[in-house]
Amino acid sequence: GNSVTQMEGPVTLSEEAFLTINCTYTATGYPSLFWYVQYPGEGLQLLLKATKADDKGSNKGFEATYRKETTSFHLEKGSVQVSDSAVYFCATASENTGNQFYFGTGTSLTVIP
Amino acid sequence: KAGVTQTPRYLIKTRGQQVTLSCSPISGHRSVSWYQQTPGQGLQFLFEYFSETQRNKGNFPGRFSGRQFSNSRSEMNVSTLELGDSALYLCASRGSSYEQYFGPGTRLTVT
Numbered sequence: 001g002n003s004v005t006q007m008e009g010p011v012t013l014s015e016e017a018f019l020t021i022n023c024t025y026t027a028t029g030y031p032s033l034f035w036y037v038q039y040p041g042e043g044l045q046l047l048l049k050a051t052k053a054d055d056k057g058s059n060k061g062f063e064a065t066y067r068k069e070t071t072s073f074h075l076e077k078g079s080v081q082v083s084d085s086a087v088y089f090c091a092t093a094s095e096n097t098g099n100q101f102y103f104g105t106g107t108s109l110t111v112i113p
Numbered sequence: 114k115a116g117v118t119q120t121p122r123y124l125i126k127t128r129g130q131q132v133t134l135s136c137s138p139i140s141g142h143r144s145v146s147w148y149q150q151t152p153g154q155g156l157q158f159l160f161e162y163f164s165e166t167q168r169n170k171g172n173f174p175g176r177f178s179g180r181q182f183s184n185s186r187s188e189m190n191v192s193t194l195e196l197g198d199s200a201l202y203l204c205a206s207r208g209s210s211y212e213q214y215f216g217p218g219t220r221l222t223v224t
Contacts (some may be wrong), residue, residue: 043215
Protein backbone atom coordinates (compact mmCIF):
# COMPACT_ATOMS: atom_id res chain seq x y z
CA GLY A 1 0.00 0.00 0.00
CA ASN A 2 0.90 3.65 0.04
CA SER A 3 2.88 5.32 2.79
CA VAL A 4 4.03 8.76 3.85
CA THR A 5 7.17 9.75 5.71
CA GLN A 6 7.37 13.21 7.14
CA MET A 7 9.91 15.14 9.09
CA GLU A 8 10.06 14.39 12.79
CA GLY A 9 9.26 17.18 15.14
CA PRO A 10 8.87 19.09 17.19
CA VAL A 11 9.90 22.15 15.23
CA THR A 12 10.32 25.47 17.01
CA LEU A 13 10.73 28.68 15.03
CA SER A 14 10.74 32.37 15.75
CA GLU A 15 8.01 34.51 14.24
CA GLU A 16 8.74 35.50 10.61
CA ALA A 17 11.16 32.61 10.12
CA PHE A 18 11.02 30.39 7.02
CA LEU A 19 9.33 27.02 7.43
CA THR A 20 9.97 23.76 5.62
CA ILE A 21 8.39 20.46 6.65
CA ASN A 22 9.60 17.58 4.55
CA CYS A 23 7.26 14.90 3.24
CA THR A 24 8.02 11.97 0.96
CA TYR A 25 5.62 9.32 -0.21
CA THR A 26 5.53 5.87 -1.73
CA ALA A 27 2.57 5.03 -3.88
CA THR A 28 1.58 3.15 -6.97
CA GLY A 29 -0.02 5.01 -9.78
CA TYR A 30 -0.74 8.70 -9.52
CA PRO A 31 -1.75 9.64 -6.00
CA SER A 32 -3.20 12.91 -4.82
CA LEU A 33 -1.24 14.63 -2.08
CA PHE A 34 -2.49 16.69 0.84
CA TRP A 35 -1.38 18.72 3.81
CA TYR A 36 -3.70 18.88 6.79
CA VAL A 37 -3.31 21.03 9.91
CA GLN A 38 -4.57 20.27 13.40
CA TYR A 39 -4.87 23.05 15.97
CA PRO A 40 -5.00 22.13 19.65
CA GLY A 41 -8.27 20.49 20.64
CA GLU A 42 -9.60 20.35 17.09
CA GLY A 43 -9.93 17.94 14.19
CA LEU A 44 -7.83 18.08 11.04
CA GLN A 45 -8.37 20.82 8.48
CA LEU A 46 -7.37 20.58 4.86
CA LEU A 47 -4.60 23.09 4.25
CA LEU A 48 -3.75 22.43 0.61
CA LYS A 49 -3.66 19.71 -2.00
CA ALA A 50 -2.15 18.74 -5.36
CA THR A 51 -3.52 16.11 -7.69
CA LYS A 52 -0.83 15.68 -10.34
CA ALA A 53 2.89 16.07 -10.89
CA ASP A 54 4.25 19.64 -10.78
CA ASP A 55 1.00 20.97 -9.33
CA LYS A 56 1.50 23.54 -6.59
CA GLY A 57 -1.01 23.70 -3.80
CA SER A 58 -1.22 26.91 -1.80
CA ASN A 59 -3.31 28.39 1.00
CA LYS A 60 -2.81 30.97 3.77
CA GLY A 61 0.79 31.57 2.67
CA PHE A 62 1.67 27.87 2.72
CA GLU A 63 2.82 26.13 -0.45
CA ALA A 64 3.76 22.62 -1.53
CA THR A 65 4.76 21.29 -4.95
CA TYR A 66 4.04 17.74 -6.12
CA ARG A 67 7.45 16.40 -7.19
CA LYS A 68 7.08 13.01 -8.83
CA GLU A 69 10.79 12.61 -9.59
CA THR A 70 11.67 12.88 -5.89
CA THR A 71 8.30 11.57 -4.60
CA SER A 72 8.08 14.60 -2.34
CA PHE A 73 5.53 17.19 -1.24
CA HIS A 74 7.39 19.50 1.11
CA LEU A 75 5.40 22.18 2.93
CA GLU A 76 6.85 25.72 2.97
CA LYS A 77 5.93 29.11 4.30
CA GLY A 78 8.03 32.21 3.92
CA SER A 79 7.16 33.90 7.21
CA VAL A 80 5.46 31.99 10.01
CA GLN A 81 3.22 33.54 12.64
CA VAL A 82 2.42 32.49 16.19
CA SER A 83 -1.02 31.46 14.95
CA ASP A 84 0.60 28.82 12.70
CA SER A 85 1.51 26.77 15.77
CA ALA A 86 -0.17 23.42 15.17
CA VAL A 87 0.49 19.86 14.05
CA TYR A 88 0.87 19.35 10.29
CA PHE A 89 0.07 16.07 8.54
CA CYS A 90 1.06 15.02 5.05
CA ALA A 91 -1.25 12.51 3.36
CA THR A 92 -1.73 10.61 0.12
CA ALA A 93 -4.69 8.91 -1.49
CA SER A 94 -5.16 7.14 -4.79
CA GLU A 95 -7.65 5.03 -6.69
CA ASN A 96 -5.21 2.10 -6.54
CA THR A 97 -5.80 1.84 -2.82
CA GLY A 98 -9.54 2.33 -2.95
CA ASN A 99 -9.17 6.03 -2.21
CA GLN A 100 -7.98 5.24 1.29
CA PHE A 101 -5.95 8.02 2.90
CA TYR A 102 -2.48 7.38 4.29
CA PHE A 103 -1.21 9.94 6.79
CA GLY A 104 2.25 10.74 8.02
CA THR A 105 2.98 10.82 11.73
CA GLY A 106 2.53 14.57 11.98
CA THR A 107 5.00 17.36 12.68
CA SER A 108 4.41 19.66 15.61
CA LEU A 109 5.27 23.31 14.95
CA THR A 110 5.61 25.93 17.65
CA VAL A 111 6.20 29.54 16.65
CA ILE A 112 7.51 31.84 19.36
CA PRO A 113 7.14 35.63 19.28
CA LYS B 114 -22.82 24.00 4.45
CA ALA B 115 -22.54 22.71 7.97
CA GLY B 116 -19.37 20.79 8.71
CA VAL B 117 -18.87 17.31 10.02
CA THR B 118 -20.32 16.91 13.49
CA GLN B 119 -19.41 14.31 16.07
CA THR B 120 -21.17 13.45 19.28
CA PRO B 121 -20.41 13.29 22.06
CA ARG B 122 -17.27 15.45 22.21
CA TYR B 123 -16.01 13.88 25.41
CA LEU B 124 -16.68 10.53 26.98
CA ILE B 125 -15.39 8.70 30.03
CA LYS B 126 -15.96 4.96 30.24
CA THR B 127 -14.80 2.11 32.42
CA ARG B 128 -12.76 -0.82 31.19
CA GLY B 129 -15.03 -3.60 29.92
CA GLN B 130 -17.87 -1.30 28.92
CA GLN B 131 -18.90 -0.55 25.38
CA VAL B 132 -19.30 2.80 23.65
CA THR B 133 -21.01 4.19 20.57
CA LEU B 134 -19.81 7.31 18.81
CA SER B 135 -21.77 9.20 16.21
CA CYS B 136 -20.78 11.15 13.13
CA SER B 137 -22.91 13.27 10.81
CA PRO B 138 -21.15 14.03 7.52
CA ILE B 139 -21.40 17.14 5.40
CA SER B 140 -24.69 17.19 3.55
CA GLY B 141 -24.38 15.28 0.28
CA HIS B 142 -21.26 13.36 1.31
CA ARG B 143 -21.70 9.60 1.12
CA SER B 144 -18.30 8.46 2.36
CA VAL B 145 -17.46 8.45 6.06
CA SER B 146 -14.12 7.33 7.47
CA TRP B 147 -13.09 6.81 11.06
CA TYR B 148 -9.64 7.28 12.56
CA GLN B 149 -8.09 6.73 15.96
CA GLN B 150 -5.52 9.28 17.07
CA THR B 151 -3.16 8.66 19.97
CA PRO B 152 0.13 10.33 20.93
CA GLY B 153 2.03 7.07 20.51
CA GLN B 154 0.50 5.69 17.29
CA GLY B 155 -0.56 8.86 15.51
CA LEU B 156 -3.51 8.70 13.12
CA GLN B 157 -4.68 5.18 12.41
CA PHE B 158 -7.39 4.33 9.91
CA LEU B 159 -10.27 2.27 11.30
CA PHE B 160 -12.74 1.90 8.44
CA GLU B 161 -14.61 3.67 5.69
CA TYR B 162 -18.26 3.43 4.82
CA PHE B 163 -19.85 4.40 1.54
CA SER B 164 -23.56 4.14 0.85
CA GLU B 165 -24.08 1.96 3.95
CA THR B 166 -21.34 -0.52 2.96
CA GLN B 167 -17.92 -0.90 4.51
CA ARG B 168 -15.50 -0.14 1.72
CA ASN B 169 -12.12 -0.22 3.49
CA LYS B 170 -10.95 -1.53 6.81
CA GLY B 171 -7.84 -0.87 8.86
CA ASN B 172 -5.98 -3.22 11.12
CA PHE B 173 -8.06 -3.14 14.29
CA PRO B 174 -9.57 -5.99 16.29
CA GLY B 175 -13.18 -7.01 15.86
CA ARG B 176 -14.13 -5.08 18.99
CA PHE B 177 -14.20 -2.05 16.72
CA SER B 178 -17.19 -1.96 14.42
CA GLY B 179 -19.20 0.57 12.56
CA ARG B 180 -22.21 1.14 10.43
CA GLN B 181 -23.70 3.74 8.18
CA PHE B 182 -27.32 4.68 7.81
CA SER B 183 -29.26 5.63 4.71
CA ASN B 184 -28.83 9.33 5.52
CA SER B 185 -25.02 8.76 5.55
CA ARG B 186 -24.74 9.29 9.30
CA SER B 187 -22.34 6.80 10.79
CA GLU B 188 -21.77 5.22 14.16
CA MET B 189 -18.72 3.52 15.53
CA ASN B 190 -18.91 1.01 18.35
CA VAL B 191 -16.16 -0.29 20.59
CA SER B 192 -17.00 -3.22 22.81
CA THR B 193 -15.15 -4.50 25.87
CA LEU B 194 -13.17 -1.31 26.26
CA GLU B 195 -9.49 -1.48 27.18
CA LEU B 196 -7.30 1.23 28.66
CA GLY B 197 -5.44 1.42 25.35
CA ASP B 198 -8.63 2.48 23.58
CA SER B 199 -8.32 5.92 25.15
CA ALA B 200 -7.89 8.22 22.17
CA LEU B 201 -9.32 10.95 20.02
CA TYR B 202 -11.67 9.37 17.50
CA LEU B 203 -11.99 11.38 14.32
CA CYS B 204 -14.59 11.07 11.64
CA ALA B 205 -14.12 12.42 8.12
CA SER B 206 -16.53 12.73 5.23
CA ARG B 207 -15.85 12.94 1.54
CA GLY B 208 -17.91 13.92 -1.44
CA SER B 209 -17.12 13.42 -5.09
CA SER B 210 -13.60 14.84 -4.81
CA TYR B 211 -10.68 13.25 -2.98
CA GLU B 212 -10.31 15.53 0.01
CA GLN B 213 -11.64 14.48 3.37
CA TYR B 214 -13.27 16.88 5.81
CA PHE B 215 -12.82 16.12 9.46
CA GLY B 216 -15.03 16.61 12.47
CA PRO B 217 -13.74 17.91 15.81
CA GLY B 218 -13.43 14.41 17.23
CA THR B 219 -14.66 12.53 20.27
CA ARG B 220 -12.21 12.30 23.14
CA LEU B 221 -12.66 8.88 24.78
CA THR B 222 -11.06 8.19 28.12
CA VAL B 223 -11.15 4.65 29.48
CA THR B 224 -10.50 4.25 33.20
